[in-house]
Amino acid sequence: MALKFSKMPNNAIKALERGLKILPEKKHARLLQLKKSDIHQNTPHKMYTLELEDILSGEGLSRAKHVSWRYITEDSIVEVQRGENEGEFEFTEINQGMHVKDILEKLKIMEKHSKIKKGDYEVSMIMVPALYVMALWLQDKEKKDDIIIPVGLVHPHLAKHPRTLFTPDEFIKTLKKAAEKRAAFDDSPVEESDCK
Numbered sequence: 001m002a003l004k005f006s007k008m009p010n011n012a013i014k015a016l017e018r019g020l021k022i023l024p025e026k027k028h029a030r031l032l033q034l035k036k037s038d039i040h041q042n043t044p045h046k047m048y049t050l051e052l053e054d055i056l057s058g059e060g061l062s063r064a065k066h067v068s069w070r071y072i073t074e075d076s077i078v079e080v081q082r083g084e085n086e087g088e089f090e091f092t093e094i095n096q097g098m099h100v101k102d103i104l105e106k107l108k109i110m111e112k113h114s115k116i117k118k119g120d121y122e123v124s125m126i127m128v129p130a131l132y133v134m135a136l137w138l139q140d141k142e143k144k145d146d147i148i149i150p151v152g153l154v155h156p157h158l159a160k161h162p163r164t165l166f167t168p169d170e171f172i173k174t175l176k177k178a179a180e181k182r183a184a185f186d187d188s189p190v191e192e193s194d195c196k
Helices: 010-021 036-041 052-056 098-111 168-184
Strands: 045-049 065-072 076-082 089-096 121-128 133-140 147-150
Touching: 010 065, 010 076, 010 089, 052 168, 065 098, 076 098, 089 098, 098 121, 098 133, 098 147, 147 168
Parallel strands: 045 121
Antiparallel strands: 045 065, 065 076, 076 089, 121 133, 133 147
16 A cells, blocks of 8 residues: 556657657756656656636536646656647646655655555646645545645645645635635736726
8 A cells, every 4th residue: 555656648658758859968867867667667647737616616626637747756847738639748848946856755754654554545736726736636546535735835825724634625625715816806907098
């Protein structure tokens, strides 16, 4: 019983390999040494997104949309986004910085957690772009007892919460006020005539 990583589809791996070929060698030397076997064996995982409407609907993570595959090395996250057609993928980005280290540290801590040792949890990530929220989503494939762990710069509504591990319901409930506030904010462009 442990944390489990998904197997990336072959088309996603091919898109990753194509993307790695165009990287500047000096800046990304470690990434360029990746082998196909490394991608399967280490940390491939799915990235999901939630929109404000998904949080406000009360349906929670059931409305999360799988948008990409990601692969984490010791200092980078490489992302391959799903294409418009089924089975298509394209290399989209590389992220580096403190949030990569934060994700890896939290995964190490969670590997030793008693709850993880008793179940099988698939590692994935969930992002709420409109609220700048990113979290590990450990999906319990048997009991549906998922765990959400905010990573990186934690949203103030999550930071105020006394717990650092959230159930999906707690996660959605904690973000609901922020989602309501954000949804009410009018960020449409201002016409020049309105400024006079």
